[in-house]
Amino acid sequence: MSRGPFEGVLAPVATPFNDDLSVDRARFVAFARDLLSNGCSALVPFGSTSEATSLARGERMDLLTALREAEVPGAKLLPGVGLPNLPETVELTRHALDHGCGGVLLLPPFFYKKIDDAGLYAYVRELIQRVGDDRLRLYLYHIPGHAGVGWSPELVDRLVADFPGTVGGLKDSGGDWGYAEALLRKYPGFGVFVGNERYLRDALELGGPGTITATANVNPALLNRLYERWGRGGGDALNQAVIAYRRALEGFPTIPGVKAVLAHQTGHAGWARVRPPLTALPADQATDLVQKLSALEALTAGAGRPSGSG
16 A cells, blocks of 8 residues: 555644643654654644644644754644634645645634535635645545534535645544545545544545544554554454554543543653643543553554653
C-alpha cells in the first residue's frame, strides 16, 4: 500500500500545559516528534483532542511555527483551522500554507445553530477565495454532535464538484458509519478518515485512507500495526485489540482520559492538566482507566508507546 502524507494513522495532538496553564511549547514539540516515530504517519495539531477551542489563535500559530522550526515536515501536518468567524479562519489557513502544511482541517463555524447548506457553502467559498492559494487542500471536519452543525452529503457533493483539487477529504466523527460509508462508495479517492478506529478496517476495504483518532495519542503503534496489516489477511486478533483499547477509553471523558494515560505513560504528572472549562480526571478514575488499559497489555505487547518527553 502506498502511503502519502495523509494516509494511515493520524493523531489530533494533545496539548500539554504548564502549572500556570500556559502551553508547554517544548513538550508539545517533543511529543509530536515522538508520535511520528511511534506509528503516526501524520499529525493533526489543533484537533478536538488538542483542546483547540481552548487555545488562542496566536497560540496555535506559535505552536505550528515551533513544529516547523523543529523540522517536523510540513507535508505531515494537517492543522485544524476552523473558527466561528471567517477572518481568523482565513488567517490560520494562510499561516498553515506559509509553513508548508499539506492541508488544513476545517471545522464548520460552530456558534450559530441550524445553519443551512447555503450558508456553509458560502463560508467555504469565501475561505477559498480569500486565501487565494492553489496549494490549499481542505479537509472537512464532520462532528455535528459538538459543532452543532455538520457537512451534509449533499453539501459535500457540491463542494467536491465546485472545488475539485481543493476540497480533498473529510474527517468523520459523527458516529454514524453509514455517513462515511456512503461517501467512500461515492467518491473513490476522496480522503474520508474515520474518527473511530472500530471502523478502520471497514473503511480501508472501501479505499479509505485511514483514521484520525484521539487514541493515536496513546496507542499509535498498535493502530499502525492494524493499518499496515490490512490487505495481508488475518489481523482479526489485532483488530479486536484495537477495538478493546478504544472501548476502555470511551468509558471516560475523552480529553481528560487521554491526558491521564499520557501522564501515566510518560511519568510526567503535568500531562494530566486541562484548561477550564474542562477538568482533569479524578485520581480514582485515572487509576481505574490505567488499570483497564494495563489489563489489555497482552493484546498491546510490543506495540510501543511515545515517550512524550520534553
